[in-house]
Amino acid sequence: MTMTESPPAPAVAESAPGPSAAHGLYDWLSTTDHKRIARLWVFASMVLLVAVAALGLFVGLERAEPATAGFFGGDNSYFQMWTLYRLGLVLLVVMPLFIGLATLVVPMQVGSTNIAFPRAAQVAVWSFLVGAGITIVSVLAGGGWGALDGVTGDEADAIALTLVGTGMVIVALLIAAICIATTVVSLRTPGMNLMRVPLFAWSMLVASAVWLLTLPVAIANLVLMYVDLRGGPLVFGDPESSGAIYGQIAWLVEQPQIYAFAIPVLGVIGSVVPAYAKVRHADHTLMVAMVGLFGFVSIGGWSQPYFFDSTEDVVFVAFGVLAVVPVAAALGISLLTLLRGGKPAERPPAHLHGAVAAAVLLFGGVVSGALRVIAPLDLGGTSAITGVFNLVLFSSVAAALTGVWFWSPKISGGLVSSEDARISLLTLLTGATLLGVADVVAGFYDAPDFLITDSGSDVIDPLLTASAAGGFIIAAGMIYALGGFLVSLRSANSSAGDNPWDGQSLEWATTSPPSQGNFAEAPARVVSEAPLLDLADVGNDEEET
């Protein structure tokens, strides 16, 4: 490996307060430091994760026992909460969690002093919080994404407000995605071409590009529905048309679009595994290609009801089956990397377990997704859709939490307790497997995707009960995870060390927590995807000579 020491002048504002300084509300509102913006994203989305997981539990219980549970006081409310759970898990939890992690890590990984457009990043996080608040409050006020059994005038207003809140959330997420993608494209340190970008940063670039290509189509849907509801001929925004409003944006939470929210899972796994194995990735180039391919097969804006009619469409089937390939290949390369690294003496850290859990869930999700698109199995419209949704999205949650634990020294300066992390992970893996697999299996017995009456089946009912139990385990685990994260934040500056995991990319060349401007001096010219490993190689060679 070749390494040159020719850094350009550092652009560090040393006089600015470090992350440990006390911050007032105004500071949080006006901050342009990417690390503090990232903390806002991560904290908000973890709180929302607990709320959505709890909601998922109640939805699961209602679904298992629709005749007796009665949590929501009617089919309409149940439908609103069912849709809130689905869209909330995507838009209020998974996307902001990954965006938070990326806002923190990506600028450091590419050797930048800050994120691109820091003011836009700041506007994005606050717009997201306002949008999320509007969405949740309007749903609780009787809004949501349509109704099943008629609406009053006030509820129509609340539905309109939900559409506004959803649009605001999506716009905020897209602004943040632009900041992240631009950082990767234009703020890389000298020598770091796109093939040398660390895998998490690369996965976020691919994910951001896919989100920017597809989520605007959902905004178009929302605009049509809102204007129609507010004075149109009620073709698109008829709130009484049995959930038709949700039907127009359901493609966001179904195949193939659902995979777009799991692209960074491969990036997290690709960051954690080489750090543990203490070797380079077995095939970084192939990993980069597989992340790109996974991004390609997750482009789903075309799969809404206006653009295609049948789930037997050849492109739909091809995308569903092809999604298995990049995931299997990426996981295979990661396994090879682990084997190359031999067996380190110490006990594997919690984040390695997290990566394994995310990998298992994602692989289960894409395989279930491939089964779901095979026409002779006839899984369309069944609970298998919910199964794929839960497996894929909880793999994303597992990966995001893994990222939070892995990069916690850069978030707070402290480390999340490994035991806490393992317990959270174990509950997440167990709960999500139960939740997802039970729904997929129930799909083979024709359990409908949205159930408002008892199925009356001796097979489906126990499966739905098992699914609800999975929801309970997840909710408990996520409360535990949030507690661990808060303790970690409180232990800020209980120095975890700058590079406690022997990470290979540039974020580990910063202090924990990183100072304002990230790097004391600009990083040396990068010549591979693992610059810190290069540096170690240089040191070893000098010792030998």
Add this chain to the structure above:
Amino acid sequence: MALTTTALTAPVTRRPRTTLVGAMFASGAAMMVYFGLLGIYAHRRAEASFAGQDWFPEGSIELGPPGFIFWTLILSVFTVQWAVQAIKNDDRTNAMWAMAITALFGVAVFNQLWFIINDIGYALADGEAQFFFFVINGTFIVFLIIAVAFLALTMLRALLGLYGPRQSDGIAAAAMFWNTVVAMWSITWYVIYITK
């Protein structure tokens, strides 16, 4: 084999074209919003046509005013690129003139489109075609206003001396977004007005 050397000269630090790259992503996203609307429009119109239903009322869509808008915007493509080229040549006077004329074209387009919307005599709830007419043209107006505002902000920054031959990406970014808006109208002109 690992090797460390300090003998090489420092790498030439390229100016990160952050604004231009960000504008590229934003333009792509804006275009996808528009494509989403037009895609749904085309699908619904095809369904109506297949069912033998009328779409727009016969004779209600005139070709003249939307055509004026199209050709005005085509002219503006030249003026906005004139601004980019002028700033690259360190010709600030021409750059300012070019941006001002482009913004003026934008205002003229807004005026013409406002005239079309008022003149056509549709109401939002008249039917699906009329509804789409207002939504798509309204969305275009929103993007046009954003493009004019972006251009005005860029002009202000140029007046403050923030752009020059080595730092022209702000003006190039504004030009890119402007051209995206022109592309939007070009498609709208064909899909809504020409093919009706």
